[in-house]
Amino acid sequence: MGHFNHIIRLCVVLIAVVIGFFIVRGFFVPKSFGTYGSYQYGYHRGDSDAEQENMYALYQGTEKCAKCHEKLIKDSRAGGHAAVACEACHGFWQAHNKNTKDTVPRDTTVESCMSCHEKVTGRPDFLPQINSFAQHMKDQEEAFEPDLKCIDCHNPHVPL
Amino acid sequence: MCLCKRRGSMYGLIRTRVFTRDNDMNADRRKFIKQTGWTLLGSGILVSVGSFFPAAGRAMQKGSSHELYGFIVNTHRCIGCGKCVQACKTENHVPEEFFRTWVERYIITADDTVYVDSPHGAVHGFKDTEVKGNIEKSFFVPKLCNHCTEANCVQVCPVGATYTTKEGVVLVDEKHCVGCGYCVQACPYGARYIHPERRTADKCTWCYHRVKKGLMPACVVVCPVEARLFGSLKDPESRVARILREERIGVLKPETGNSPKTFYVGLDKEVR
Numbered sequence: 283m284g285h286f287n288h289i290i291r292l293c294v295v296l297i298a299v300v301i302g303f304f305i306v307r308g309f310f311v312p313k314s315f316g317t318y319g320s321y322q323y324g325y326h327r328g329d330s331d332a333e334q335e336n337m338y339a340l341y342q343g344t345e346k347c348a349k350c351h352e353k354l355i356k357d358s359r360a361g362g363h364a365a366v367a368c369e370a371c372h373g374f375w376q377a378h379n380k381n382t383k384d385t386v387p388r389d390t391t392v393e394s395c396m397s398c399h400e401k402v403t404g405r406p407d408f409l410p411q412i413n414s415f416a417q418h419m420k421d422q423e424e425a426f427e428p429d430l431k432c433i434d435c436h437n438p439h440v441p442l
Numbered sequence: 443m444c445l446c447k448r449r450g451s452m453y454g455l456i457r458t459r460v461f462t463r464d465n466d467m468n469a470d471r472r473k474f475i476k477q478t479g480w481t482l483l484g485s486g487i488l489v490s491v492g493s494f495f496p497a498a499g500r501a502m503q504k505g506s507s508h509e510l511y512g513f514i515v516n517t518h519r520c521i522g523c524g525k526c527v528q529a530c531k532t533e534n535h536v537p538e539e540f541f542r543t544w545v546e547r548y549i550i551t552a553d554d555t556v557y558v559d560s561p562h563g564a565v566h567g568f569k570d571t572e573v574k575g576n577i578e579k580s581f582f583v584p585k586l587c588n589h590c591t592e593a594n595c596v597q598v599c600p601v602g603a604t605y606t607t608k609e610g611v612v613l614v615d616e617k618h619c620v621g622c623g624y625c626v627q628a629c630p631y632g633a634r635y636i637h638p639e640r641r642t643a644d645k646c647t648w649c650y651h652r653v654k655k656g657l658m659p660a661c662v663v664v665c666p667v668e669a670r671l672f673g674s675l676k677d678p679e680s681r682v683a684r685i686l687r688e689e690r691i692g693v694l695k696p697e698t699g700n701s702p703k704t705f706y707v708g709l710d711k712e713v714r
Binding site for chain 2: 312315318319322323324325326327330331333334335336337338339340341342343344363365366367369370373374397398401402403404405406408409
């Protein structure tokens with residue numbers, strides 16, 4: 283059957299290429315690549331899970347603040363801001379790790395309070411909202427002074 | 443066959459074949475039909491047996507000893523303050539012009555016109571609207587990656603860079619991603635983007651690095667009205683599991699068939 287030689291040679295070359303491909307692939311594909319779980323959704327480089335887990339967390343949650351500020355947080359549970367996290371207004375905890383009071387941002391401006399409490403279309407009714415600071419002062423029948431801020435009457439940790 | 447050796451050419455072989463008896467031809471034809479028939483039967487059996495196994499995504503939940511996470515967004519409570527967007531940007535170093543989570547405002551007027559806005563993803567909250575007149579209802583809808591059980595993005599990734607962990611969180615392996623953008627195109631929710639500096643796909647990870655340490659995602663921590671909740675779908679007493687049992691729940695774009703794990707309370711029909 284001599285005149286099949288050209289097909290046999292082609293097959294040999296093809297098999298050699300395929301074997302060569304698998305050898306080269308063995309060097310390039312990361313060792314942890316595999317099917318974790320289902321093939322369709324879980325096929326990935328296994329080391330990636332640990333890399334994603336070990337990223338640095340900036341926000342720490344109210345429990346972390348409670349380690350030093352327990353009384354303040356316990357008192358705040360009685361007021362309207364009970365469900366508001368410390369970090370919502372004060373920024374992430376990791377900025378505080380120098381243990382100095384100055385590193386915690388304390389935005390006491392009216393704009394800071396208005397970011398939640400301004401009357402904006404779409405806000406639900408359970409939230410206390412005001413049209414503007416001036417309007418609120420008029421409604422409360424208080425004198426409006428330009429330097430006045432929300433915190434002059436409302437304790438931000440235990441508002442009404 | 444001796445004929446072909448003598449001739450030493452393909453032509454000789456063909457010539458030989460032409461002059462064989464009809465019986466041989468019939469035998470070949472019969473063999474071919476038999477082989478085809480058996481092949482079809484065999485593949486038919488394989489396919490029907492294979493279809494009894496559950497779909498890949500659902501197989502992940504059954505009988506696994508790992509945690510399974512879920513997210514609840516309560517649109518009745520969202521006030522559109524944008525603190526979640528800011529916290530996510532800070533925690534995950536999200537570039538300026540992209541968002542891993544954002545808030546949309548829907549305003550529906552009496553003549554059934556729907557106005558949707560999301561000023562810079564609501565990172566600085568919302569300003570009052572220019573829509574005047576008969577506003578029937580308006581509400582805020584926070585959005586983020588839905589971490590679908592049968593995620594479109596995971597299916598289309600050509601290199602296996604995006605995947606679902608055993609806890610049901612969809613992640614992107616940025617060392618392996620080649621930045622082709624197929625997943626960005628495939629996501630029906632527009633939750634993914636290509637990071638401008640790393641040139642890889644990026645998206646909300648439910649703060650995987652935080653939840654594995656027992657913390658809540660950053661957006662859940664800072665939400666002042668508990669419009670965002672995160673927890674275990676497996677533990678029946680977790681807040682998320684209880685809300686799924688007790689409240690009326692919807693998901694975005696259920697017609698895509700990807701079974702998202704971000705559930706919405708109070709989803710209006712106008713929300714896409």
